[in-house]
Amino acid sequence: MALLESAPHAEDFLAPDFRLRDVIWDRDVSRDEVAGPHGMLVMFMCNHCPYVQRILDGIVAVGRDYQQSGVGIVAINPNDPAVVPEDSPERMRQLAHEKRFTFPYLFDPSQDTARAYGAVCTPEFMLFDRDLRLVWHGQFDDARPGNDRPVTGRDLRAALDALCLNRPIPEPPARSVGCSIKWRPA
Numbered sequence: 646m647a648l649l650e651s652a653p654h655a656e657d658f659l660a661p662d663f664r665l666r667d668v669i670w671d672r673d674v675s676r677d678e679v680a681g682p683h684g685m686l687v688m689f690m691c692n693h694c695p696y697v698q699r700i701l702d703g704i705v706a707v708g709r710d711y712q713q714s715g716v717g718i719v720a721i722n723p724n725d726p727a728v729v730p731e732d733s734p735e736r737m738r739q740l741a742h743e744k745r746f747t748f749p750y751l752f753d754p755s756q757d758t759a760r761a762y763g764a765v766c767t768p769e770f771m772l773f774d775r776d777l778r779l780v781w782h783g784q785f786d787d788a789r790p791g792n793d794r795p796v797t798g799r800d801l802r803a804a805l806d807a808l809c810l811n812r813p814i815p816e817p818p819a820r821s822v823g824c825s826i827k828w829r830p831a
Contacts, residue, residue: 651769651821660777661761665751668738674749683715683809689769691724692740693731695790696823697768703796708748714809718748723759728827759826766823772804783817
């Protein structure tokens with residue numbers, strides 16, 4: 646497991662378009678279908694990463710709690726299942742059903758979407774406003790494998806609340822940290 650920290654983005658970074666397969670409902674989903682009237686939350690995650698596993702119930706709770714908020718929510722798995730079989734679409738579907746995801750769980754087989762978004766780790770959280778401009782890129786909270794801090798989603802929830810209430814978005818206290826994306830061999 647290679648631990649990485651998310652990379653900073655330009656201030657005027659716009660959410661790139663995508664069309665990826667949702668493993669839950671077995672249909673293609675685009676960026677514009679996900680985006681809500683207030684904006685969009687893009688979460689890069691996977692099944693196997695212990696950093697994702699540690700906060701997964703919290704991620705599911707955020708999806709449920711903000712489902713009607715006007716912010717579209719999507720999770721994207723960029724990992725190569727040839728490298729990590731646990732991250733295959735079949736295993737993604739199993740996890741999504743077991744945990745009762747309320748948001749699409751998309752598979753990025755070419756890894757083009759992850760590259761376009763500049764994602765480097767799982768989990769990684771990017772919040773975009775109604776114009777699809779990146780307004781927040783940070784950690785879920787400070788719970789990590791091996792620490793006893795509670796999983797609250799405090800940092801992401803503060804940003805989501807500010808976006809929904811049209812208030813200034815707080816600076817994230819820290820970047821996302823997690824496992825490196827498992828890239829296909831070049």
